[in-house]
Amino acid sequence: MSYLEFDKSELVNLEYSLNREILSTNRAGGYFSTTIILCNARKYHGLMVLPLDQYDGERHVLLSSVDETVIQHKKEFNLGIHRFPGIYEPRGHKYIVDFEYEPTPKITYRVGGVVLEKELLFVHNEEQLMIRYTLKDAHSPTKLWLKPFLAFRNAHNITKSNLFINKRYKEIPNGVKYRLYSGFPYLHLQLNKANEYVPTPDWFYNFEYMKEVTRGYDAHEDLFVPGFFEVSIKKGESVIFSASTSEQITSSLTRKFNAEILRRPKKDSFENCLRNSAHQFIIKKGKKTEIIAGYPWFGRWGRDTFIALPGLTLSTNEPKLCKDVLDTMSSELKNGLFPNMGNAKSSAFNSVDAPLWYFWAIQMYAKHTGDSKGVWTLYGKKMKSILAAYRDGLPYNIKMHDNGLVWAGEKGVALTWMDAIVHGKPVTPRIGYAVEINALWYNAIMFTLELARENRDSRFVKEWEPIAQTVAQSFREVFWYEKKEYLADYVDEEGQNIFVRPNQIFAASLPYSPITDDMKRGVLEVVEKELFTLKGLRTLSPLNQHYQGRYEGDQATRDSAYHQGTAWPWLLGHFMEAYYLIHGKAANALAKKILESFEEDMNQHGICSISEIYDGDPPQRPRGAISQAWSVAEILRIKRLYEMNT
Numbered sequence: 066m067s068y069l070e071f072d073k074s075e076l077v078n079l080e081y082s083l084n085r086e087i088l089s090t091n092r093a094g095g096y097f098s099t100t101i102i103l104c105n106a107r108k109y110h111g112l113m114v115l116p117l118d119q120y121d122g123e124r125h126v127l128l129s130s131v132d133e134t135v136i137q138h139k140k141e142f143n144l145g146i147h148r149f150p151g152i153y154e155p156r157g158h159k160y161i162v163d164f165e166y167e168p169t170p171k172i173t174y175r176v177g178g179v180v181l182e183k184e185l186l187f188v189h190n191e192e193q194l195m196i197r198y199t200l201k202d203a204h205s206p207t208k209l210w211l212k213p214f215l216a217f218r219n220a221h222n223i224t225k226s227n228l229f230i231n232k233r234y235k236e237i238p239n240g241v242k243y244r245l246y247s248g249f250p251y252l253h254l255q256l257n258k259a260n261e262y263v264p265t266p267d268w269f270y271n272f273e274y275m276k277e278v279t280r281g282y283d284a285h286e287d288l289f290v291p292g293f294f295e296v297s298i299k300k301g302e303s304v305i306f307s308a309s310t311s312e313q314i315t316s317s318l319t320r321k322f323n324a325e326i327l328r329r330p331k332k333d334s335f336e337n338c339l340r341n342s343a344h345q346f347i348i349k350k351g352k353k354t355e356i357i358a359g360y361p362w363f364g365r366w367g368r369d370t371f372i373a374l375p376g377l378t379l380s381t382n383e384p385k386l387c388k389d390v391l392d393t394m395s396s397e398l399k400n401g402l403f404p405n406m407g408n409a410k411s412s413a414f415n416s417v418d419a420p421l422w423y424f425w426a427i428q429m430y431a432k433h434t435g436d437s438k439g440v441w442t443l444y445g446k447k448m449k450s451i452l453a454a455y456r457d458g459l460p461y462n463i464k465m466h467d468n469g470l471v472w473a474g475e476k477g478v479a480l481t482w483m484d485a486i487v488h489g490k491p492v493t494p495r496i497g498y499a500v501e502i503n504a505l506w507y508n509a510i511m512f513t514l515e516l517a518r519e520n521r522d523s524r525f526v527k528e529w530e531p532i533a534q535t536v537a538q539s540f541r542e543v544f545w546y547e548k549k550e551y552l553a554d555y556v557d558e559e560g561q562n563i564f565v566r567p568n569q570i571f572a573a574s575l576p577y578s579p580i581t582d583d584m585k586r587g588v589l590e591v592v593e594k595e596l597f598t599l600k601g602l603r604t605l606s607p608l609n610q611h612y613q614g615r616y617e618g619d620q621a622t623r624d625s626a627y628h629q630g631t632a633w634p635w636l637l638g639h640f641m642e643a644y645y646l647i648h649g650k651a652a653n654a655l656a657k658k659i660l661e662s663f664e665e666d667m668n669q670h671g672i673c674s675i676s677e678i679y680d681g682d683p684p685q686r687p688r689g690a691i692s693q694a695w696s697v698a699e700i701l702r703i704k705r706l707y708e709m710n711t
Contacts, residue, residue: 068333069166069668076102076161079153083275086110086671086691087170088360089187090345094124097187097194098361098691101672102158103172104146105130107276108223108286109361111216112185113194113308119248122364124220127252128308129288131196132157133183134210135176137203142176144183145212148273150285166672168329178204186325190349192250193309195322200298211306212293213254214269216286217245221362223286226268230289234264239315240307243291250310256296257305257318264292281619332673335664339701342674343377346694347386354389359677359690367403367412368482369695370394371422372635375429376698380705387430391444394423398447401454417463417473417480420451421505428512428576441520448513449525455506456532462496469535470498470543471506483568483604483628487621493628497557500544504572504579507536511577540572540579550587552580565595565606567636573643582647589643599662600679600687601632602640607681614682616689630681631688634663638699645706656707663700675700 075081082102090096094116099105113128132145132155144157163173171184180202186195200207218224234241240255241262270287277284298304305318330341346357356377358369370390378387397404403419404412427448431440455471458464461480463473473480474496481502483493510533517525544552546561552569553561570592572578573585580588595606605612605628613626637659644652663675670676671691678689 067165067167068335069338069673071101071164071166071668073163076164077159079104079158082158085669087166088345088671088674088692089170089185090348090360091187091191091193092189092344092348093192093350094122094348094357095187095192096124096345096360097185099130101164101170101172102146102161103130104148104153104158105272106148106274107361108274108282108284109220110274111220112196113192113252114220114361115192115310117249120219124364125249126216126218126220127249127310128194129214129216131306131308132212132214133181133198134212134293135174135179135181136208136210137177137179137205141210142179144174144176144181148275149271150273167332168326173201178202179207186322188321188325189328191309192311193307193313195308195318195325196306197303197322198298198306199303200300203300207298207300209296209298209304210293211256211296212290213308214288214290215243215245215252216288217249217252223274223283224288226270226287226289232266232291234291236262237312240294241291242312245289253307253309253312254294255307255309255313255315255318256294257307257315258296260294260296262292262294266291279617280623281621335660335667336704338667338673339675339697339704340381342692342697343381343701345674345692346373346377346697347390353393354386355393356390356694358695359693360671361690363690363693364406366406367394367419368405368416368422371419371426373694373698374426375433376638376700376702377694379429379433380698380701384430384434387426387433388443391427391430395444395447398451401451401459415461415478415480417461417471417499417502418482418505420455421502421509423451424448424509424512425505425575428508431516437516437519441516441522445513445516445520445522448509448516452510452513452529465506465532468539468543469532470503470539472498473502474499481568485624485627487624492625495555495562497555498543499555499568500552501568501571503536503540503544504575507533507540507579508575508577510536537579541581541584544569544572545580545584549591550584551591552584552588564609564611565591566604567592567596567602567633567640570602570636570639570643573646574639585643586647589640589647592640593644597640598632598679598681598685599659600685601634602636603630603632603681604628605630605681612681615680616678617680627678632679632681632685633677633696634675634679635693635695635699638702641703641706645710650710653707653710656703656710660700660704660707 085101088098097112099110111126116122135142143155146158160174162175165171174181182199184197242251242253244251272286274284331337356370358366402414405416456465479491485492554566573588596603612630616626616631670687674692675696676687677693679685
């Protein structure tokens with residue numbers, strides 16, 4: 066019995082199947098993703114989705130899907146399934162009798178006396194998808210028709226039928242190659258055995274992606290079908306279909322598939338599922354090692370990288386990976402700031418917290434390795450330059466004031482992690498002294514002082530020690546809300562914003578804290594009482610009139626709820642860290658409940674991973690991206706905290 070179990074009797078139930086999505090990456094930025102019955106429900110779904118350097122590294126859907134038709138006694142049985150407005154056609158899911166996820170997604174179909182297995186495999190560190198068809202049972206000669214649906218478009222957009230498409234193809238060994246538009250790579254479609262390719266170029270119209278309908282996006286697409294492959298298959302035989310940006314040696318496809326299967330990480334436990342998911346976010350491109358913030362639509366984010374990095378690498382005891390990412394990101398530091406989204410060439414440097422989370426990530430790495438000297442040598446100069454930049458002033462009014470605290474923000478710009486924008490305006494602007502920014506600021510100064518003392522940088526110590534003392538005193542005076550005994554979310558010219566939000570938890574969880582233990586207890590108490598759920602911390606107390614407990618509707622509606630009540634799993638890592646600091650091993654009971662809660666979700670939404678967000682209100686449905694880096698990272702950190710205290 067496998068760890069990831071699916072109800073075989075429910076596979077034909079579209080409500081069950083379409084809400085369970087699979088994801089597999091090539092560890093280089095590419096992926097395939099769809100539902101467990103292979104019916105695409107998002108514009109981001111596809112069997113080959115690749116970042117293209119010629120388009121600034123943005124992901125593009127090349128191969129949307131492949132339909133199979135089983136031919137027996139001149140009868141055709143189409144195993145595909147697509148949604149069109151008001152109808153699913155064909156309805157091949159009715160032939161599905163089993164779905165497995167270990168070691169790779171595998172679907173079993175039964176059509177009369179025919180039993181056919183379909184396994185999908187994305188090759189690591191290559192741009193190649195392989196599908197292996199194995200005829201487990203048949204009582205008469207059997208043929209397969211394999212019909213590819215091509216998109217060749219940006220993953221954020223959809224394609225429509227047009228006259229610009231290039232319908233010409235070139236024959237290659239056991240297959241053909243297509244390039245629908247100039248600027249794209251060729252897509253090589255090949256089989257591991259001789260076959261007949263029948264060109265029948267045509268558009269199929271009005272595919273409907275239901276997830277996009279509910280999200281309020283354009284959800285109707287036309288796809289191009291160039292033709293189909295006809296191949297005979299015998300009982301016990303396997304036929305492999307390959308889609309790749311490079312021509313393959315077809316005689317080696319079987320050997321390559323078998324070797325790749327052996328490389329698949331195990332998904333036979335909660336921890337191994339999390340480990341597998343963690344590795345999918347880490348991509349290597351040449352000398353660079355980066356973290357994808359989430360699948361299927363997020364790219365690389367500076368903030369998310371540093372928050373997720375310790376959990377994704379150190380919790381899995383891979384410090385070398387951690388250092389590789391730190392080195393990559395360190396090279397992109399510019400005038401005290403890191404790129405927010407994307408890379409240094411094309412990204413806006415508009416994240417006030419990313420540089421401060423950089424300190425925390427290094428701090429966790431130093432703690433894990435015990436190599437404070439090496440850390441200081443590698444990163445000390447950059448750390449000091451960031452502190453100086455915040456002290457002297459940065460764009461967007463980011464600057465340390467005379468009281469030692471960092472002020473940040475300007476009208477129309479969202480600089481903190483609560484960065485949702487609706488109709489051109491930040492939902493939570495938080496201009497002024499933001500509580501988590503200044504908690505991170507204090508921790509950054511203190512950690513740098515720690516390294517400076519150990520490495521005898523007396524000049525830095527002399528300069529910054531008084532500043533640290535000023536920050537600690539000012540933090541308590543400015544943020545502490547005496548009446549209710551918790552921390553204000555931010556403070557501006559009009560005074561304290563006392564909305565109960567989770568941002569205050571970092572003042573209680575970070576290694577260096579500017580508040581007393583009694584204050585930490587007050588923070589922990591209000592956060593646990595008003596924000597805590599087993600799926601994440603709510604971003605706003607339900608007692609607040611602005612609270613929104615469900616994340617649904619069109620983009621504007623969803624963005625309005627994004628940080629106004631929606632629960633975020635990643636916040637639980639710091640909540641539990643604070644909880645352990647205050648309660649010690651007594652925190653184990655709560656940590657265990659959290660872990661068990663997420664284990665229940667391993668076969669839902671994004672299978673074998675953790676979602677970006679959850680509804681703040683029960684039943685707290687998973688929402689957003691099906692697999693989010695910092696969600697996975699922080700649950701891994703909680704698991705380590707639990708194990709260390711057991």
